[in-house]
Amino acid sequence: MLVVELCLAAPILAIINASIRLYAASRRTDALVRLIDGSLLVDTVLLRGNVLDCESEMARQIERITSGQMPGLGRLIYGSHAKLTKRIRGKQTVHALTWLGCPMHVEISMHALENGLQQLRVRTVRSGGLAWFVAAPLDAIAQMQYMDSNLVQPLVNLLERRTAQRQREALHNQTIEAQLRILQAQIEPHFLFNTLANLRQLYRTSAVDGESMLDHLIAYLRSAMENLRAEYSSVVQEMDLAMHYLAIMQIRMGSRLAYRFVVPDALLKHPLPPAMLISLVENAVKHGIAESSEGVITLSVARIGAALHVSIADNGPGISSVGGTGLGLSNIRQRLEAIYGSSACLEVGSPVEGGFTGTIIIPFEEGVVHADRIAG
Template sequence: MILVERYQGSIMTVPFRLPAVPQDHKLARRYIVQTILRHGATVMLAWVVILAFGLILAWRFESLRHLDVWNLPTTLLVSLVLPLLGCSATAIGLARQHLDGLRASGTPLTSDWMAARVRREASSAFDPMTTFDLCAEVLSSVGAGTALGYAGPPAFDHDPFHGTMALGSRRPLRLHSHVRIRISRDEGGTTCIRIEHLPGLQLFLAPGQALQAVETVAGLLRERLRQRGLAMETARRAQELERAALHARLSALQAQVEPHFLFNTLANLKYLIRTDPERAQGMLDSLVGYLQSALHDMRAVSSTLGRELALARNYLSLMSVRMGPRLRFRIDAPDDLLAVPMPPAMLISLVENAVKHGLERATRPGTVTIAAQTEGGALQLLVNDDGVGFTDQAGQGFGLSNIHERLALLYGGAASLTVSGAAEGGVEAVLTLPLAATGA
């Protein structure tokens, strides 16, 4: 059922009649008194101006000579009291009509709705400076003025040193009704936003004007903080997705090292089975022990220098079974560096290149030397061999390109790999990793 009601000269269509809300009689009387004072002050001011203007004209045209001076105060008093009485009766009727409309619409009458000073508080998940910048950005815009019912951008003042700002319809703000915002950090570390409406010199404001202004400002600020929070959450999720994609790519690159190493080892084992079955059996035993101890580390996301050196030692021990006295190796690393984190499967690739491209092609015995040291806030790993040195294929292998790509993904330009000819012959590879980011 659709009902049509007349409310303050306008027609309102509602789908059903809302239940009447009981109102506080003290607040209702207070509202009636405020309405009488507001209308009475306006009428009195206008009537005083009219009387003063009439007296000035009468005095100028000498019309006061014909008036009874003794009856003049009575005449003025009556001319003021009668309009006030009529205005009071009209104000009472308007106030009661408004109260009936609030009661019929189900809107409760509250002290904040009638007050000229209304306060609200909100909390922010950001620090005070960020919160202040966000609030200043939204409150100084044309959208804030439109939301508050202004003709254009609001009059806006701010003091970032004290965390305060104010906005109103016109300047000077202290003389007119305006909204003041204060941003501070409470004892618990939470950023608090205090919003207050100040009437200025306007003693009588329209009912609900202060409450509406404060609620509008609070809504604008909460919405802006919510949008900023959503933007930061979206950025955080994007970073997490990017980080996950990076880890997936690194894992794929790292996993490519394992079949490459196993393929070479199995190819060597196949050769030994045909040429020297006894050494092949020893190599197979060494391979099983190597896989049991090192395969888990090669699949890890991060490793340590000690674990990578142990992996290299197992590998060299495995290769020495096949190469015999042609392969010697030496590992030199301080004990205090063994716990330093580093990416897995990089050192073993350099050692494998030294054996495959340096010593296997040589017709004489050779030595692989691994050394670790710190220099300039970085971890340096040196892999040196005294084999055949650079050839046409040197520096173009799969292992080196894999390391370069992984270093670029993990450290950008903060890490490096250089491969150069050694002074005494052979090749020297230097892997440099920043100590502050070796656990990335």
């Protein structure tokens, strides 16, 4: 008798359940649509980030849910972990999560909006058949709460962190770029003002030498103006600037200054940050051989392992006479760190034979790199 009563009760309960749903549908404008397409609960969330990021992270979070490593659904009569299936609906990929024995499943999709945001849509759907009668609202609510805790909130938080990180990186890059321009701009007038002061002084003593110095200054400016404010220069361009500067200083100092360049042809077009080499050369003249009776400055470039070494050596009194925290050396260190990070540095020291050497060390790049961005 009990079995018969239960068999009779089940259809009656189903009819009552269906009647309640039909009445609810008549009271809400969107409920009838949901009744027709099978939706029980629908949640939409706006996400910040590009389409690929949002879709890939959504797929990764869904895989975590179905991997068995996440907490289960927690409904006693259904399977704990969902099975994943995918299908294409229009232009969207719909991810469906189905729990064993559960008359509802969850559908997840991503939709790109015109304002650049992405819309995540999560809905519980009746699975068909008798599910229209036996789907329980409490189970649908439990599914949505489960998806909110294990998919929606982790995805929102991750994308917000990633967007914030990218904004910080963009701001950091802008700050570095501004810093490089400021540091570089500090070096340019530092050299030019000194040269003009020397030129004015020389014209008072020798018009011929003054004219020669002016020629070198014009050649320097002609060479420098195209790339002093550029992001990239080359070894040969920076050597050309250094040569004109040293020629100017040799006119002024006479036999007290000699210079030589040791640079393999294969390294002439290697990229080199602008205005660094001239700063080292100027430092060597001012601090290394200014008081010497026979000063010699040697500029050399060499590849050592995976690095390019650009060195300026003088035969002056050594490191004790050089201000290692002055404008020139300090600027070089800051600019190298900003451009290359920890993979570049400025080494200074006094060799055993005496004098002072400053060496710019940057990563070596195979081939003639950045040639299209080098002026000239």
